[in-house]
Amino acid sequence: MSRVDERELESSRVATWLRDAILDGVRDPGSKLIERDLAAEFGVSRVPVRDALKMLDGEGLVELRPRTWAIVREFTAADLADLDEVRQVLDPMAFRLAAERHRRDGLELLRVALENEQESARVDNILVSRRAAADFHEIAVQLADNQLLSDLMGTIRSRLRWSLVQHDDLKHIADEHVALYEAVRDRDGDRASALAFDHVESSIRERLAHAVAVRAEATRTVAN
Amino acid sequence: MSRVDERELESSRVATWLRDAILDGVRDPGSKLIERDLAAEFGVSRVPVRDALKMLDGEGLVELRPRTWAIVREFTAADLADLDEVRQVLDPMAFRLAAERHRRDGLELLRVALENEQESARVDNILVSRRAAADFHEIAVQLADNQLLSDLMGTIRSRLRWSLVQHDDLKHIADEHVALYEAVRDRDGDRASALAFDHVESSIRERLAHAVAVRAEATRTVAN
DNA sequence: GATCAACAAATGGTATTCCATTACTCTAAA
DNA sequence: TTTAGAGTAATGGAATACCATTTGTTGATC
Numbered sequence: 001m002s003r004v005d006e007r008e009l010e011s012s013r014v015a016t017w018l019r020d021a022i023l024d025g026v027r028d029p030g031s032k033l034i035e036r037d038l039a040a041e042f043g044v045s046r047v048p049v050r051d052a053l054k055m056l057d058g059e060g061l062v063e064l065r066p067r068t069w070a071i072v073r074e075f076t077a078a079d080l081a082d083l084d085e086v087r088q089v090l091d092p093m094a095f096r097l098a099a100e101r102h103r104r105d106g107l108e109l110l111r112v113a114l115e116n117e118q119e120s121a122r123v124d125n126i127l128v129s130r131r132a133a134a135d136f137h138e139i140a141v142q143l144a145d146n147q148l149l150s151d152l153m154g155t156i157r158s159r160l161r162w163s164l165v166q167h168d169d170l171k172h173i174a175d176e177h178v179a180l181y182e183a184v185r186d187r188d189g190d191r192a193s194a195l196a197f198d199h200v201e202s203s204i205r206e207r208l209a210h211a212v213a214v215r216a217e218a219t220r221t222v223a224n
Numbered sequence: 225m226s227r228v229d230e231r232e233l234e235s236s237r238v239a240t241w242l243r244d245a246i247l248d249g250v251r252d253p254g255s256k257l258i259e260r261d262l263a264a265e266f267g268v269s270r271v272p273v274r275d276a277l278k279m280l281d282g283e284g285l286v287e288l289r290p291r292t293w294a295i296v297r298e299f300t301a302a303d304l305a306d307l308d309e310v311r312q313v314l315d316p317m318a319f320r321l322a323a324e325r326h327r328r329d330g331l332e333l334l335r336v337a338l339e340n341e342q343e344s345a346r347v348d349n350i351l352v353s354r355r356a357a358a359d360f361h362e363i364a365v366q367l368a369d370n371q372l373l374s375d376l377m378g379t380i381r382s383r384l385r386w387s388l389v390q391h392d393d394l395k396h397i398a399d400e401h402v403a404l405y406e407a408v409r410d411r412d413g414d415r416a417s418a419l420a421f422d423h424v425e426s427s428i429r430e431r432l433a434h435a436v437a438v439r440a441e442a443t444r445t446v447a448n
Numbered sequence: 449g450a451t452c453a454a455c456a457a458a459t460g461g462t463a464t465t466c467c468a469t470t471a472c473t474c475t476a477a478a
Numbered sequence: 479t480t481t482a483g484a485g486t487a488a489t490g491g492a493a494t495a496c497c498a499t500t501t502g503t504t505g506a507t508c
Contacts, residue, residue: 009290010462034489034490035490045462045464046464047461047462048462060375067491068471068489069488069489069490070490082371082372082373085321085370085372086370086372089313092313146309147302147306148284148307148309155376155379234492235492258458259460269492269493269494270460271491275491291459291498291499293459294460451506452508453504454503454504454506455502455503456504457500457502458501458502459498459501462498463495464494464495466491467490467492468489468491469489470489471488472486472488473484473487474486475483475484476481477480477482477483478481
């Protein structure tokens with residue numbers, strides 16, 4: 001039942017394994033990623049590991065320097081700011097197009113994801129809610145029906161997932177998603193676009209508040 | 225003098241070779257890319273060829289299906305439309321940020337690229353002018369000082385280069401670049417953004433006109 | 449004549465091996 | 479004690495070999 005799909009490539013499995021390890025914090029930013037070690041650890045040869053590292057490099061999760069070991073990408077505040085700026089143009093575009101172009105079955109998928117998100121946010125199931133929120137975004141991008149946009153979003157997906165760990169006002173996010181859904185459903189591109197912009201702005205504000213809270217907590221701890 | 229840099233990776237050289245072959249039309253869209261053949265043709269083993277195909281897959285120039293041969297990506301009208309839509313949000317963003325953040329030495333680079341473009345457009349040097357126009361865009365993206373934006377633009381650079389082959393009103397492009405440069409120089413983000421949007425729109429119109437002209441020509445030829 | 453099955457050829461995925469380059473360490477000299 | 483340098487270990491890049499999967503073709507059957 002839970003047996004792995006033999007058709008999936010080893011390199012993809014290694015990539016998934018490594019990606020989760022990095023995003024779950026098992027591998028520290030800046031730490032070495034040595035092909036031979038990873039290969040031995042995962043039980044494959046170096047070739048699929050190389051391929052996997054290439055993929056993660058494309059996603060921006062690892063830094064692949066020529067002729068020396070790769071390292072886990074260190075995300076800085078500047079990286080987060082860059083991501084926010086890009087989202088501020090791509091998310092409105094995605095939701096505008098989704099509103100203008102969605103078909104009935106696609107809208108239904110969006111609705112289901114939204115319901116999952118609301119329900120899990122209501123009962124404070126952080127992991128499921130985060131996942132559903134990510135699904136909501138992803139489905140909206142699909143509805144936009146622009147393959148290049150989907151590809152670009154795919155390359156920043158891991159970064160996004162990483163940035164989401166930074167804050168967690170799930171109910172607030174779910175509420176904004178409700179408004180976004182309604183704009184898409186009503187085929188109101190302008191409203192969807194504006195809401196998406198606001199959504200990014202509010203997530204930026206929330207992250208800042210979160211960072212301040214963490215810093216205050218740290219200061220308090222030091223003081224004691 | 226023109227001796228190759230031995231420090232550059234073999235895979236990068238293969239990628240450059242293949243990329244140029246595809247963009248120059250030496251390899252037809254849809255044609256097979258067989259690792260063994262490419263390796264023999266370029267005189268290396270399959271390994272760097274595999275790596276190169278991975279890179280070009282990331283750039284959207286080749287389609288890499290699992291367990292069977294890769295093919296040269298076939299660009300459709302839909303692909304061009306997708307590219308235009310993405311440019312309509314990323315280009316304004318890039319020029320707005322470039323206007324707001326540029327430093328003196330960066331602006332100087334932009335000015336030099338612009339002068340090259342104007343001069344070569346004046347004497348109808350198509351190749352140099354296209355190259356300079358591409359440089360102008362690329363430098364502007366650098367001035368925007370957003371690493372993620374640079375990366376995303378990098379992934380669509382090959383597509384852009386491909387789409388540029390479709391039209392060639394060089395002087396018109398150069399004129400619009402002059403206006404863009406002035407907005408950037410004046411640190412007028414709003415104007416730069418609006419001009420960039422118009423710039424994309426006019427390039428879309430021009431391509432359409434070009435396509436219509438080509439089709440009319442074809443019809444005339446058939447009629448004779 | 450069309451269709452499907454089986455076999456053969458071709459192809460990409462992976463493992464193994466070797467090599468050039470890089471990073472580390474230890475020693476000796478200032 | 480610090481620093482420069484040589485020697486050594488470690489690492490990624492590339493070549494080669496082998497295997498599983500896919501594709502193309504041929505022939506038999508309906």
